[in-house]
Amino acid sequence: MSRQVDGAASNAELLQGTLDMLILKVAALRPIHGYAIVQRIQQISKDALQIRQGSLYPALYRLENRGWLKSEWKTSEEGRRAKYYSLTKTGRQQLGAETAGWKRLCDAIALVLETGD
Numbered sequence: 001m002s003r004q005v006d007g008a009a010s011n012a013e014l015l016q017g018t019l020d021m022l023i024l025k026v027a028a029l030r031p032i033h034g035y036a037i038v039q040r041i042q043q044i045s046k047d048a049l050q051i052r053q054g055s056l057y058p059a060l061y062r063l064e065n066r067g068w069l070k071s072e073w074k075t076s077e078e079g080r081r082a083k084y085y086s087l088t089k090t091g092r093q094q095l096g097a098e099t100a101g102w103k104r105l106c107d108a109i110a111l112v113l114e115t116g117d
Helices: 007-011 018-029 034-044 053-065 089-114
Strands: 003-005 049-051 069-075 081-087
Touching: 018 034, 018 049, 018 053, 018 069, 018 081, 018 089, 034 049, 034 053, 034 081, 049 053, 053 069, 053 081, 081 089
Parallel strands: 003 049
Antiparallel strands: 069 081
């Protein structure tokens, strides 16, 4: 089953802020350019999550404006100029808060789902 993260219909499948949290997590591992973020999320999720550029780049812009990501132009492995993103100190704190909130939500949902009829 594959989920594409794009547009209003697909965004309804993911909770608000989930894409931001996934981007922050991937950028926390090492500086990374936009297309590699998409590839890494897809790879880690075993192809369950496929993020379109139309969703990714507005999210990167938003995260950078909030001060959670910083960017720098570098040459990619393929020899092209690319904008590489990495977490700021504030971004690392935000990732921790979002991850903790996500885990609490998953635990609460699991409690509801485990309840007998």
